[in-house]
Amino acid sequence: MSQLEYIYEDPELGRFHIRVNARARRLTFRAKERELWVTIPLGVGTEELKRAVEGLRPRLRRMLSAAFRPVAIGPDFRIDAPCFRLSLAEGTGTRFVLRREPDGGVRLFYPAQTDWGDASRQAWLRRVITEAMRRRAKEVLPVRLEMLARAHGLTFRSVKINSSTGRWGSCSARGDINLSLHLLLLPLPLIDYVLLHELAHTREMNHGPRFWDLLDTLTGGRAHALRDELGKHRCTF
Numbered sequence: 001m002s003q004l005e006y007i008y009e010d011p012e013l014g015r016f017h018i019r020v021n022a023r024a025r026r027l028t029f030r031a032k033e034r035e036l037w038v039t040i041p042l043g044v045g046t047e048e049l050k051r052a053v054e055g056l057r058p059r060l061r062r063m064l065s066a067a068f069r070p071v072a073i074g075p076d077f078r079i080d081a082p083c084f085r086l087s088l089a090e091g092t093g094t095r096f097v098l099r100r101e102p103d104g105g106v107r108l109f110y111p112a113q114t115d116w117g118d119a120s121r122q123a124w125l126r127r128v129i130t131e132a133m134r135r136r137a138k139e140v141l142p143v144r145l146e147m148l149a150r151a152h153g154l155t156f157r158s159v160k161i162n163s164s165t166g167r168w169g170s171c172s173a174r175g176d177i178n179l180s181l182h183l184l185l186l187p188l189p190l191i192d193y194v195l196l197h198e199l200a201h202t203r204e205m206n207h208g209p210r211f212w213d214l215l216d217t218l219t220g221g222r223a224h225a226l227r228d229e230l231g232k233h234r235c236t237f
Contacts, residue, residue: 014166171201
């Protein structure tokens, strides 16, 4: 076999997609959205990869930043995901107004003379939308995590919602689970996949064969297929 692919997780930089290639002569890194893709020669192990990451950490951080181009927020911006819906509409006043709609969605009313090209305005709008997502995530994700844990006989110590754009979730050795509010952007099966992934870490803290066997059991044999599908989505809006 000339190629082998696997995932390596870094606490700061997030997910690395590792491809082993027998024809490669050195490690090569490239950034795509908010994740890193690495080609390594045959025989390079995890420890050597970790040393390379440590030596290149500032450069890799810059690569991730340069690869990410946020979507501009304007009158046509919308989020239409199963667990979070947001749209914009022109208001009658001179201030922005965020309103929860009867159907559970969120509507952001904007002044008629809004300058959408202003960088500070874009940053402010992103913060407003992020906070709306955070409130919704706190309503949805802990409840779903508890349901899945009980259904599969797993336990966790605590759950917190963060605004990470580098990782969908994480689990500490003590069973503390962190979930990105950006999970709300995903289809429901992928939200469950991430939650089950972190719950699996309460038993297996690495990504070895036993972890993937457990996650395969939890996902009805679809762990790798769901992982690949998740890779098509970005952890931001």
